[in-house]
Amino acid sequence: MPNDIPEPQAVYAPITRSAxxxxxxxxxxxxxxxxxxxxxxxxxxxxxxxxxxxxxxNLSCVVGFASDAWDRLFGAPRPAQLHPFREFGPGERRAIATPGDILLHIRADQMDLCFELATQLIGRLGEAVMVVDEVQGFRYFDLRSMVGxxxxxxxxxxxxxxxxxMIGDEDPEFTxxxxxxxxxxxHDMKGWNALPVETQERIIGRTKLSDIELDDAVxxxxxxxxxxxxxxxxxEVKILRDNMPFGRPGSGEFGTYFIGYARSPEPIEKMLENMFVGRPPGNYDRLLDFSRAATGGLFFVxxxxxxxxxxxxxxxxxxSHGSASPAAPSETLASAEPRVDGSLNIGSLKGTAQYE
Structure with missing residues (x-):
């Protein structure tokens, strides 16, 4: 990496056993x-x-801030594409926005390291924040998701x-x-596991055992x-995922924590639109018949x-900058649908296609 580019946070940290x-x-x-x-x-x-x-x-931590938290804490200038989480999908098959101002993504090969760092970081924040979601993830065999x-x-x-x-010259103040x-x-694991493996493979688009992508013809x-x-x-436009399974077998809870990094929110949002709405509309991701999005948040790192x-x-x-201005992009977008009042101010916006 060139010497004149700031050091990023640990976005590219190695895959670990715990998070x-x-x-x-x-x-x-x-x-x-x-x-x-x-x-x-x-x-x-x-x-x-x-x-x-x-x-x-391999202990690391990535800290991110949501749109309204950035405005409240740091003011202008603000990251050019930071906005409230955009919701996608109809009815119960929906990518929902949930409250969240600060994200901590803590990774290590040992859970005790993750636990100790989380304890120290949250302890320093004290009564300044309220934790609304906390998930302990683990590596599942050879990097398997909860659905296998x-x-x-x-x-x-x-x-x-x-x-x-990594953001570059398109937003130089936030390189x-x-x-x-x-x-x-x-996940509805009972329903998922009742499917034949061949059906699961067609839903995912890859073979289950060997992890080979299915031919486009099938x-x-x-x-x-x-x-x-x-x-x-x-x-091809890519994002960097570091998803982790989590669960409580005694409570019947089985899940996947999705986390995707990108230099712009657009590709991740387009993927969600394709999954929840469909490409074309109605041709949605059948994995969502067995998986429900319980939270959703967008943050700047x-x-x-x-x-x-x-x-x-x-x-x-x-x-002259950001959402403090009436002409700010994020405020213009947010006006499309109601936003939650209060300090969280989490948006609920319809997804719009970013790629033609």
């Missing part, structure tokens, strides 16, 4: 906002301190991963940042792999040096 995903909302009050801003300068040091206990443990198929096979690697996930979208899916256009494959100007300097950010809005 903790935490979504929190901000508590009202200027003092609480001050606590969160000061905390931004402490994150990297806490990761180093806990990680030193097991140097080979290998997950993340088509992830970009190396330079390609950087190109698809080396990323966008991250998260959803918690709950792969349905409604398969998961078909609908999440995007091509623009003859080139600042570069590592920017995260530290956010502690000193003046939160007063600048009329």
């Amino acid at each position: 903790i995903f935490i979504v929190a909302t901000l508590v009202d009050g200027d003092a609480h906002a001050d606590t969160v801003r000061a905390w931004c300068a402490d994150v990297a040091a806490l990761v180093r301190s806990v990680g030193k206990r097991v140097p080979s443990g 198929f290998v997950d993340g096979t088509e992830n970009p690697t190396g330079r390609e991963a950087v190109d698809f996930t 080396a940042g990323s966008y991250v979208l998260v959803q918690k899916y709950i 792969k349905p256009t409604s398969s998961h792999s078909s609908l999440t494959t995007l091509v623009e100007n003859g080139q 600042p570069s590592a040096p920017l995260l530290e300097t956010l502690a000193d950010r003046n939160p007063q809005p600048d009329s």
Whole structure:
């Protein structure tokens, strides 16, 4: 990576055996906002301190902020494409938006490292936030998802991963940042496991045992792999996934925590539109007959040096930037549908096609 590009957060951290995903909302009050801003300068040091206990443990943490939280905490300038989570789909088959201002994506090869870091990070935030979702994920055999198929096979690697996930000259004030979208899916494993393997493979678009993509001649256009494959100007557009299974067998809960990183929210949102609405409409992802999206949030991940300097950010809005301006893109989008009142202010927007 060129020396003049800021160091990104640990978006490209190696695949680990354990993860903790935490979504929190901000508590009202200027003092609480001050606590969160000061905390931004402490994150990297806490990761180093806990990680030193097991140097080979690959401990990392990525911190992201939702649209309205950014405005409240840091003001202008704001990331150009940061907006509230957009909802997609009809009725019960819907990608829903749920409350969330701050995302923590903690990874390590040992759960005790994840647990200790989460304890330290949340402890520093104290009463400034309220945790609204916390999921402990685990590696399932050879990177299998909860439904039994290998997950993340088509992830970009190396330079390609950087190109698809790191903001560049298109938003120079936020170079080396990323966008991250998260959803918690709950699976009907009884119904899924009742299907023949061949039917499951046609729904996913890959073979279950060998993880080979089905030939286009036999792969349905409604398969998961078909609908999440995007091509623009003859080139495939990719995102970086680090999904993790989770569950509580005693409670009958089996799920997948989806987390996708990209340099723009557009490709992830287009994938969700294809899955939940269909391509064309009605030709939706049949995996959703057995999987329900229980949460949804979009966050901006600042570069590592920017995260530290956010502690000193003046939160007063600048009329020349961002959502503080009446002409801001995110506010224009948000006007399309009602938004939740209050400090969370989570949007509920219809998806619009980003690729023709």
